[in-house]
Amino acid sequence: xxxxxxxxxxxxxxxxxxxxxxxxxxxxxxxxxxxxxxxxxxxxxxxxxxxxxxxxxxxxxxxxxxxxxxxxxxxxxxxxxxxxxxxxxxxxxxxxxxxxxxxxxxxxxxxxxxxxxxxxxxxxxxxxxxxxxxxxxxxxxxxxxxxxxxxxx
Numbered sequence: 001x002x003x004x005x006x007x008x009x010x011x012x013x014x015x016x017x018x019x020x021x022x023x024x025x026x027x028x029x030x031x032x033x034x035x036x037x038x039x040x041x042x043x044x045x046x047x048x049x050x051x052x053x054x055x056x057x058x059x060x061x062x063x064x065x066x067x068x069x070x071x072x073x074x075x076x077x078x079x080x081x082x083x084x085x086x087x088x089x090x091x092x093x094x095x096x097x098x099x100x101x102x103x104x105x106x107x108x109x110x111x112x113x114x115x116x117x118x119x120x121x122x123x124x125x126x127x128x129x130x131x132x133x134x135x136x137x138x139x140x141x142x143x144x145x146x147x148x149x150x151x152x153x
Contacts, residue, residue, distance in 0.1 A: 018027040033142055045145045048131035052151065056100050057122035059115050063100040067117055075108020078116035081109035126151065 004014045004026060012030075014023050025038050035042075035109040056063050057065055064070070066110075078098070084091050097115065107115065134145050143150050 021138045021140070023071050024138075028142070038137050041137045041143075041145065045130050045137070045143075048145050048151075049126050052126050053123050057119055059118035060111075062103075062105055064097070064115065064119075065100050066122070071119065074116050074119055077112050077139050081112035084109045085113075 002015075003018045003022070003093060004012045007013050012023075012027065014026075020025075040044070053091060054067050055065075057066050058064070064074075081091065083089075092111040095107055095112075097107050097112070099105050133145055136143055
């Protein structure tokens with residue numbers, strides 16, 4: 001049995017078991033607006049989120065890399081900085097972190113913790129934005145998930 005029929009007035013009448021998301025997709029497809037199933041687009045959004053999570057982020061006006069190994073390094077340095085602050089031990093004089101442009105940025109223990117917090121906020125923002133984009137797609141909306149504008153907060 002078909003998921004919908006068209007009544008004499010030209011209106012689409014859906015079976016009761018057709019979800020609102022599926023209804024929105026069918027209607028959009030009929031208008032020529034959808035090329036992929038919503039779940040395919042959602043999977044593509046997840047891939048784009050995962051790519052962006054490992055690009056770069058900004059802290060105190062400076063750009064830092066956040067590839068997988070960079071995140072491991074940031075996490076380790078943050079844990080060391082926190083331990084230093086809690087224990088009251090001195091932070092190494094002249095400690096620096098290498099920025100994306102290869103400049104060396106001096107940092108205190110508190111600033112290293114701030115660096116980690118900035119990455120966490122960056123990552124969280126991408127996760128929530130991806131969730132919003134997927135909700136839009138599932139509701140029948142369209143989005144250019146590869147454009148930078150789609151990922152703006």
